Amino acid sequence: MATAAKTAPAKKAKSKDLIFQWEGKDRGGRIVRGEMSGGGEAMISASLRRQGIMATKIKKRRSSGGSAIKSAEIAVFTRQFAAMLKAGVPLLQSFDIVGRGSANPRMTKMLADIRADIETGSSLSEAFRKYPLLFDSLYCNLIEAGEAAGILEALLDRLAIYQEKTQELKSKIKSALTYPIAVLVVAFVVVAVIMIKVVPSFKEVFTSFGAELPGPTLVVMAMSEFFVAYWYLIFGSIGGVGYFAFQSWRRSPKIQLLVDRAMLKLPIFGVVVYKATVARWTRTLSTMFSAGVPLVEALDSVGGASGNGVFTIATEQIQRDVSSGVALTSAMQTSNLFPPMVLQMAAIGEESGALDQMLSKVADFYESEVDEAVKGLSSLMEPIIIVVLGSIIGGIVVAMYLPIFKIGQVV
Structure with missing residues (x-):
């Protein structure tokens, strides 16, 4: 039984997740069946005709489920696929084995x-x-280069190493950013609960005193009244603004560029983001260049792989400069984005003909720098978060207990 290829655009298939079961006849008159993803029956029928199959039945069905495929799963697949090919397992059989092993x-x-x-x-x-x-352009270009040169196993192994290092770097950045954000969210929820549930109970007690309350207590009680009256608007507004901001960032390249610029200029996290971006940029260019991809073509994938729009725009200009005959180091220096050490190592690499090795060493250095920066950041953030949360919650507690300290005067 034959199985046809998936020919619909990946983005379409992902957004609607439409799977079509089809049945038809091939050029020899044999009945064949299979499944294909696509945007509609007409697209499936046209795709089958290009394969020499006349469709007699096309039926739409929903996908069998499963979560969206993550980049970490692609990294694991690449490592497994490379190991299979290096072990001498045939290409098609490798896909069968790896596919059956996926959860x-x-x-x-x-x-x-x-x-x-x-x-x-x-x-x-x-x-x-x-x-x-x-599978981004970098991935596909490396696979294409490996097929053309007959070194697919070696390039897959190099690609697996690249993806593993990239995933490790991403996880470090996420851990550095997730911890303070999670703590602040929890702190907001705790403060909201205090304002909505706890402070009103104190207010009833203070009302029976019949005395003038201190200023801090009046401020906290006013905030509590606002929370009780408009809690749904507060939480709704925060959720709505967050959703709108995310969708705007997702759909607008201009907003993405503004966010990327802001990330590089953050007072504490900006250094970590900058070093991680430089590490990804140099690691990607090193991997592409060592695979035999020409420098100008390699720069096509480097900017997007850096993960920052500022570097993407700069890389496009670097590519234009290099294609017009300017040395890579000079083009990088003109962008004013790269630190002196990167420029010096790139210059040595160009002069010695070992650009990929020099850039790989730079990437190793900055990845270790990110690791140390994340550790230092975690140590720095803990006391800062404790002080901030202690000031907020402690201020509320003190404000609510001030009237109790004056009970003797009231009575």
Whole structure:
């Protein structure tokens, strides 16, 4: 039984998650069946005709479930795939083994579709390019270079190392940013509960005193009244603003660029984000260049892989300068984004013909710098968060107990 390839755009399939079961006849008159992702029956029928199959039945069904495929799963797949090929396992059989071992049904389905693509004559890089949200241009370019040079196993191993280092770097940045954000969210919830549930109880007691309350207590009670009266507006506004900000960032390149610029200028986290971006930039260029990809073509993937719009724009200018004959180091220096050490190492690499090795050493250095910065940041944030939360909650507690200290005067 034949299985057709997945030919619909990955973004469309992901957004609607439409899977079509089809049945038809091939050029030899044999009945074949299979599944294909796409945006509609007409698209599926046209795709099957290009494969020499006349569809007699096309039926839409929902995907069998599973969570969205994450970048960490792609990194694990790359490592497993590289290990299979290095062990001498045939290409198609490697997809079968890795697919059956995946716990995510969507991952298994995608690997089955890629296998079907290859089985019908597509190259490995062409099959991967149908999933641009999961396999970016860097990934596909390296696979294509490996296929052309006959060193696919070596390049897959190098790509697996690159992805593992990238995932490790991302996890460090997320841990540095997640901790303070999570603590602040919990602190807000605690303060809201105090304002809505605890302070009104104190207010009833203070009202029976019949005495003038201290100023801090009146301020806290006024805030409590506002929370009790408009709590749904407060939480709704915060949720709405957060959702609107996220959607605006997601859909607008201009807002993404503004956020990326702001991230680099943050007083505490900006240094960590900057070093992580430089590490990703140099690691990506080193990986591409060592794979034999020409420098100008390699720069196509480097900017986007850096994860920061400021570096993406700068890389586009660097690419134009390099394509017009300017040395890479000079083009990087003109951007005013790279520290002196990176420029010096890049210059040495250009002069000695070992640019990939020099950039790899730079990436190693900045990855270790990020590791140390994250550790220092965690140590620094803990006392700052304790002081901030202690001041807020302690201030509320003191304000509510001030009248109790004056009970003797009232009585």
